[in-house]
Amino acid sequence: MNAQHFDTPAKARDLRTWLAHLEATKRLAVLRDGVPLRHTLAAIAKRLDGSQAAYFPKPDGHAIPVVSGFISRRAWIAEAMGVEQAGLLAAFRHAADNPLPWREVEPGSAPCQQVVHTDVDLHALLPIPTHSEHDNGPYITAGLVIARNPVTGIQNVSINRIQVHGKDRMAILMLPRHLLAFYKAAEAENQALDVAVVIGADPLTLLASQAITPIDHDELEIAGALHGAPLAVSKCLGSEVRVPANAEIVIEGKLLPQLREPEGPFGEFPKYYSARENREVIEVTAVTHRANPIFHTIVPAEMEHLLLGSIPREATMLAHLQRSFPGVLDVHLSVGGVGRYHLFVKFRKLREGEPRNVILGAFGTHYDIKQVTIVDDDVDVHDPQQVEWAVATRFQADRDLIVIAGAQGSALDPSTTIGHDYGEDEVAPPHLQGISAKMGLDATKPVAYRGHVFTKVRIPGELEIDLDREIVRGATVDWHEAKVRP
Missing domain, CATH: 2.30.110.10 (Electron Transport, Fmn-binding Protein; Chain A)
Known part of the structure; x- marks a missing residue:
């Protein structure tokens, strides 16, 4: 820039x-x-x-x-x-x-x-x-x-x-x-x-x-x-x-x-x-x-709290990933992941196996990252519905899931203390705080596939439609005659 x-x-x-x-x-x-x-x-x-x-x-x-x-x-x-x-x-x-x-x-x-x-x-x-x-x-x-x-x-x-x-x-x-x-x-x-x-x-x-x-x-x-x-x-x-x-x-x-x-x-x-x-x-x-x-x-x-934390982190993570992986196009720390824990990565995939490397690289950008989801370049990482759609249709857990146990995570993530017997006024010792499992999801489609099995459905011209030109403002319908009155 x-x-x-x-x-x-x-x-x-x-x-x-x-x-x-x-x-x-x-x-x-x-x-x-x-x-x-x-x-x-x-x-x-x-x-x-x-x-x-x-x-x-x-x-x-x-x-x-x-x-x-x-x-x-x-x-x-x-x-x-x-x-x-x-x-x-x-x-x-x-x-x-x-x-x-x-x-x-x-x-x-x-x-x-x-x-x-x-x-x-x-x-x-x-x-x-x-x-x-x-x-x-x-x-x-x-x-x-x-x-x-x-x-x-x-x-x-x-x-x-x-x-x-x-x-x-x-x-x-x-x-x-x-x-x-x-x-x-x-x-x-x-x-x-x-x-x-x-x-x-x-x-x-x-x-x-x-x-x-x-x-x-x-x-x-x-x-x-x-x-x-x-x-x-x-x-x-x-x-x-x-x-x-x-x-x-x-x-x-x-x-x-x-x-x-x-x-x-x-x-x-x-x-x-x-x-x-x-x-x-x-x-x-x-x-x-x-x-x-x-x-x-x-x-x-x-x-206000979540955006102040997430936007500077996203900028740093994007720059870090792009140095090693030129196919990384965008990143987003999701609101559902409290702007810290869940990272979505948009990636232009050229070879099988690349998304796994990106996932591992993403975990190295900040210890707070708990879950990384890699999607293709036809998915908007700022739209959680599109990311979920990619996971629903391009991800299989037995093939595309990476789990890393016992890594350092966020000490403020309450799930890291589950299973430990601490009293009401007790906390984990510092060396045990924030020990977390990391999860990576490869929600990218195969580089090569037959026919249109992974082709995203679209209607020609849908993005170019100007609704202000197409909709007749102020018109009503005579439902008895099924005719439009201007």
Whole structure:
């Protein structure tokens, strides 16, 4: 993809501009004042998920409004990026491969630092929702957690669930990725790790935070590439961490060494609850925000959550597979597979046996992948009915099924714990968490076959029909005479 074909529209430059665009195009619903932060706000946002963003002006009477669901459709994300939906993965991959160093603004000039709080009570200051029925209290679900590698100084950006369980203390889940590696390096020296939790970032910076990159690749530089210009950042008041200058809210703090506190249960993306466990702790030192900030929350396991995780992964997986298998044309992490576990691959097959190699290669793209289905190039991998049709008519389990036992999978997949005798408050030890079986389905037709046995049925001209020309608008039928009245 050439850079000159990539022009991000101004409507996505910050959160407010994007919300104004959604409102102008009837894709934002303004809710009544006073919606309760406990459960009701999330329930309303879930009902609107994928149709309209939800804007809550005074939740529970709080002065700070809450927004949710503003990138809950794949087409909206493509629109924010300024590309057609079919070019979404290529545009994201281009940005990830061509990051732009960020641009630092003058100290004190960043919108995200217009108001400063150093005596912090998070529960009083911010409208933090409690989402699901058995969640153990209010959670920050859309916070970009930014930290610097204590060895190299290069930043990492991720979204982590954060339970707010004190006025200036939060417990955080860190999976075995870059943020946890930074923390472990600092903890080994008995040092705290400076972090910032950014709430209310623009849609493209949110998307960039989920890029699958090697360690020491700052996702804010990918955000700049998605915007088509270096991202404006500001140095935190109390650390060297840089944050998006146009964000709504920034929580500054430190990940404390040698300290764990209970976190969970919490309703996660697989649509099940993760267990209560002792997690690492952030001590909050300051909160800064715009003069009239907006708080963003992601309803767990709904489309905004799933798409943020799946689209960057798809872009990485497609690029990885195409390097080894040029016949790979497209990939899709299905919604039914919670945007993580089930991968559909469109493949132009030239030789028997190729799909098996693609399946094995796909499992290597990310340990979360649990099931890979390979289909031919006449199947749309974004249409689950077409994929199911291919499995129904081109797959035989005794011939086309691959099963790999005992592989590393997702620790958040509850099926990986079935058969283990753990008590209500017990969890599997870390070395046993997420042990999973992998399954590959070759749903491709044979390279050679007789007659039309595997020829897809179509009617000549069906794709060219213009129904506006063929249908007589406003006509009625006299059913007694069986005649049409114009």
